[in-house]
Amino acid sequence: MARQSVVIRLAGESGEGVISSGDILTQAAARGGYWTQTFRTYPAEIKGGPCMYQVRMGQERIHSHGKDVDLLVVFNQEGWDLHWDSLADDGVILYDATSVEIPADFQSRARPVRMEQLAKEIGGSSRAKNMVAVGSVCGVIAFDTTPIEELVLRRYAHKEGVADANIAALQAGKDESADLKGSLEITHPVESEEDRVLMSGNQAIALGAIAAGLEYFGGYPITPASDILEWLSAKLPATGGITVQCEDEIASLASVIGASYAGKKSATATSGPGLSLMSELLGYAGTAEIPCVIIDAQRGGPSTGLPTKTEQSDLNHALYGGHGEAPRVVIAPTSVEDCFWATVDAFNYAERFQVPVIVLTDQGLATRMEVIAKPDLSKVEQWPRKTAKDANGEYKRYELGGDDISPMGIPGEEGGQYVATGIEHDELGHPAYTPHNHVLMQNKRWNKLEPLKNGAARHVQIGDAQPEIAIVGFGSTFGAVREAVERAQADGLSVGAFYPRVLGPFPAGKVAEFTAKAKHVLVPEVNFTGQLARLIKAETTGIDLESKAKCDGLPFTAEDIHDMITEAAR
Amino acid sequence: MSTAPATRKPNDYKSDLKPIWCPGCGDFGVLASLYRAFAQMNLDPVNTVVVSGIGCSSRLPGFVSTYGVHTLHGRALPVAMGVKLANPELTVVAVGGDGDGFAIGAGHFPHAARRNVDITYLVMDNEIYGLTKGQVSPTSLTDQKAPSTPWGNLETPLNTLGFAIASGATFVARGASFNTKTLTELIVQAVEHKGFSYIDAMSPCVMFNNHQEEWKELVTDVAPDHDSADKVAAFDLALKGGFKLGILYRELRPTLGDKYDALLERTPDSDAAAMLDAFSARKGVAIGKPVA
Known part of the structure; x- marks a missing residue:
């Protein structure tokens, strides 16, 4: 049965085609109408060191990079050694025929690919190695190589021989994995007229x-x-x-x-x-x-x-x-x-x-x-700045009152002259150190942000509005959380997630409302001290939260979050 | 459009704030020269920005009726660059002291100079930290005793004029607060110069490092036959030190703003919509390169 999505991981030494193979696959998948998301690790050094490129593609929108690897492509022995334990139980392996040894228990689902040899035979150098690797992947997932060929032709439009060699390498790679053809067949995407873009x-x-x-x-x-x-x-x-x-x-x-x-x-x-x-x-x-x-x-x-x-x-x-x-x-x-x-x-x-x-x-x-x-x-809206021409009567750069947002003179603007300064200042911008003035100005600078606490900021909420298992997080972890919440809801759990997009000023009231009926408040974040958890504790009262901070340098997977939810529900 | 008088007087550039400097401070002479220079050029206060760092002398923008930015310690030059690049029509003058410019801010100086940002940098050099009460600065003399060097300064002073020339400043001059006629003229020439102009204005601190009488004795004008286009001769003059008032070095080189103008001129127009289209998943992007 064809799969809704597959996780493909390419691993090897930085500089030997892992990244370019991943880029090609990603772009071809996008062009072929698949939703994709990638995840890379690479060394801090320019050349050398292990690197990894993971592509998840599927017919439905992809929100996280996936966990268990369906198809592992290893370019060198280290690639195997570092990544074999991420394989799914039925995961398939493609490996460089000359440099990698695969243990006997895995051999029934592993195939050697003559990456370097075929690249040299076809193109005269190892440069097209990545195309051989990509071709071998296409065979396994039954991916039509047409989009890749189109991209190759465009890339090498002025170098005819090069384009031909790359396409030949692609086909040769496909032949290498012929006997695994379609073993990880992926459901073809529904034709869509929707405009999509691929970007970081x-x-x-x-x-x-x-x-x-x-x-x-x-x-x-x-x-x-x-x-x-x-x-x-x-x-x-x-x-x-x-x-x-x-x-x-x-x-x-x-x-x-x-x-x-x-x-x-x-x-x-x-x-x-x-x-x-x-x-x-x-x-x-x-x-x-x-x-x-x-x-x-x-x-x-x-x-x-x-x-x-x-x-x-x-x-x-x-x-x-x-x-x-x-x-x-x-x-x-x-x-x-x-x-x-x-x-x-x-x-x-x-x-x-x-x-x-x-x-x-x-x-x-x-x-x-x-x-x-x-x-x-x-x-896209573009909100204007309040400038001196917006002043009521006498221009005062740091005028108090109203919404606490005062007119800012712009050089070239008549009558807007003032001196911007980090010294505490009065309404005219003149240095002023009196206790009273400092209180007024601190109030002005902070109060003007109140609208962001009360409605002007957009936040993200999914799942139940007041769930039993409430997740509060921020930023990049949202994709994994979204996927996990959808799965847990399908499991029949009362679960939801609230992601304040604006964290300062903090929407404490919204977090309190969201967690009001929660038996568990989970706070996943990628750091050591649980910074968001501490922020919530500081800004709210009565929320008994569980910090789920981790600091391994890797993003959460949807499985990690789903496990958290399941454990909480137990 | 300005409604100010067509011909402005030095007093027109005074703000309603009175300088907070000690009586006799050299900075009064520098400020007076600046007012006169602005008046001589009839600068429109609305199109003029005076930028400073932190220190006694960096309070100067508050005493001028133009636009002003009193930034952080050492940061006048990058802020001034931002102002000038954002609006090339503006006249931008950065001011500050020797500690501000050549200790905490020294990392910015060579870059403003080599980029040839079209601004003027006027340093009131008193060879001391005045605002913090008299510690040595990067231009203080060796062996000088001060609160932080009770045993005498172990360090060698920085030659800021040589530093400026080596860094690629296209206008390098020295003036003195007690010679406002020359300083006024130098400021006019520096502001009118297209490119990064640096003026070291000797400006004695009467409280903590009062060299005024000594300096007055020592200063002479740069010799009339000095060729300010001759970089080697300018270096020679700068490295010999001494107290030569006038223009040491001057060259014309395209400013950073000129370079950006040319860049913008030769770049075909585009917009967010066209750029977004280039990321279209359907069209795809060239293989072998990251999406760009």
């Missing part, structure tokens, strides 16, 4: 930023956020905006603040170490009330940590980082699709509330490729 979280963020009206981007290379700097450097000038690769993360955010002061929508992107360096400026932007967007693609910490692994351990830093108490907004997208929309929201919150906004993704979400519904650009 980082790409969705970069596109979201452009759709939101980004005009200036300052950044500094750091794993796993560099893609955003690179992609925007290539694309932003086409919209009239510019990117600058700065000398460090401090200069990145400083230049962003400068550009925003001058009236441009501005952003930077970094990871934990960069966010640490930006902390002082984050406080500045909060105090001087200068809009800016900071993308934090979290990675394993602390310190240099695990640069190529995932973690959700910057939540505390995003919420509280920096001295004093400076307001900021923290928003955590829940999927690749939401990376786009959360970034649009981030710019709108920044501009409307004149505040720094941190978008928290992580390595898993930032680098995974996902087929998503094409974002509908007609739904």
Whole structure:
């Protein structure tokens, strides 16, 4: 019987075609009308070290990367040694014929593939090894290779011989696994006219930023956020905006603040170490009330940590980082699709509330490729900033009262002159240290964010509205949770999940309402200390939650979450 | 459109805040020179931004009626770059002290210079930390006794003029707070210069490092036959030290803004819709490359 979805894992040495094979499969699957999601691990070094690329594809929307491997493709012995225990009970193995030995108990479902040999015979070099590997996979899952051939022809449109060699390698690979043909046959997708796109979280963020009206981007290379700097450097000038690769993360955010002061929508992107360096400026932007967007693609910490692994351990830093108490907004997208929309929201919150906004993704979400519904650009709103021309009568940059959002003069704007400063200031922006004034200004800076607590922010809720088993999480874990909740509901359990997209200011009332009837409140997150669990405890009363924090550098699978739910239900 | 007078006076650039500096502080002379230079150029306050870091001298934007950004310690230059790149029509002048610019902020200086961002950086150099009450700075003399160096400064002072030339600044000059005529002229030339202009303005701290009388004795003008286009001669002048007031070095090189203008000019227009289309799952993207 054909399967609804399959999990394919490619494993081997970095630099020998694992990643390119995974990319080809992913793109071909997307082109063939399948929903897909990928998951990669790779070493922090440029060349060498074990790497892994997992592709899950299916006819229905895929929300998580899957757990048990249906088809394991190993390029070297280490690939086998590291991954054999992830195989499903009926999982199939394809392995490089010359470098891998498979134990006897697995041989009935394993087939050697002459990756290197066939590539050399056909193309004269081992370069087409990846195509042989991809071909062997296509045979097993009964995947029509036409989309791959089309892609190859496009890629090598000007190099006829190369295209032919690649297609020949693909077919030769398919022949290699001929006797397993269709053993993991996947259900063909229903023809759909729906527009879909294939992209990573980082790409969705970069596109979201452009759709939101980004005009200036300052950044500094750091794993796993560099893609955003690179992609925007290539694309932003086409919209009239510019990117600058700065000398460090401090200069990145400083230049962003400068550009925003001058009236441009501005952003930077970094990871934990960069966010640490930006902390002082984050406080500045909060105090001087200068809009800016900071993308934090979290990675394993602390310190240099695990640069190529995932973690959700910057939540505390995003919420509280920096001295004093400076307001900021923290928003955590829940999927690749939401990376786009959360970034649009981030710019709108920044501009409307004149505040720094941190978008928290992580390595898993930032680098995974996902087929998503094409974002509908007609739904993108661009909220304007209140400027000096919006002042009532006398212009006061930090005017008190009303909604606490005061008019921000933009250089070039008549009568809007003021000095932005991190020193405590009065309504005119003049330094002012009186106790009374400080109280007024702290109230102003924090109170203006109240609407985000009370309805202006969009959150995500699935399953029962007030379930017995309630899951509260944030960010990238949502896909696995969504899948697990759907399965547990099908099991007949009362279960649901609430994902605050805006974590600061924290929607305590909504969390309390959601968990009101819960016998179990589970809080899964990828960090050591249970940062969200602590946040919920600090912001609410009477919720007896169970922290499910883990810090192995890997994302949760739907099975992990389903196990948690099942255990709670017992 | 400005409604201000067509010809502005130095007083037109005064804000309603009074400087908080100690009586006799060199920074008064620098501020007076800045007002005069702005008036001489008739800068529109609405299109002028003065950016500073933290320190006594960095309070200067508050005393000027233009737009201003009083940033963090050491961060005037990257903020100023952001302002200028965001709106090239603006005149952007960054100001600050020697500690701000050459200790905590030193990591930004060579990059602003080599990028040739079209801004002016005016450093009020008193060779001391004034606001924190007299500790040595990167430009303090060796053996100088100060609260944090009771045994005498063990370090060698930084030659900021040489640093500026080596970093690729396209306008390098020295002025002094007690010679406002020359300093005013230098500021005018620096602001009118297309590119990154650096002025080291000797500006004595009367409280903690008062070299005023000594400096007044020592300063002379840069020799009239000095060729400011000659980088080697400029280095020579900078490295010899001394107290030469005037322009040491000047060259014209495309600014970072010019480079971006050219980049934008040659980049075909596109928008989010077209970019999103390139990710279409149906169309697919070229194999062998990550999606770009």
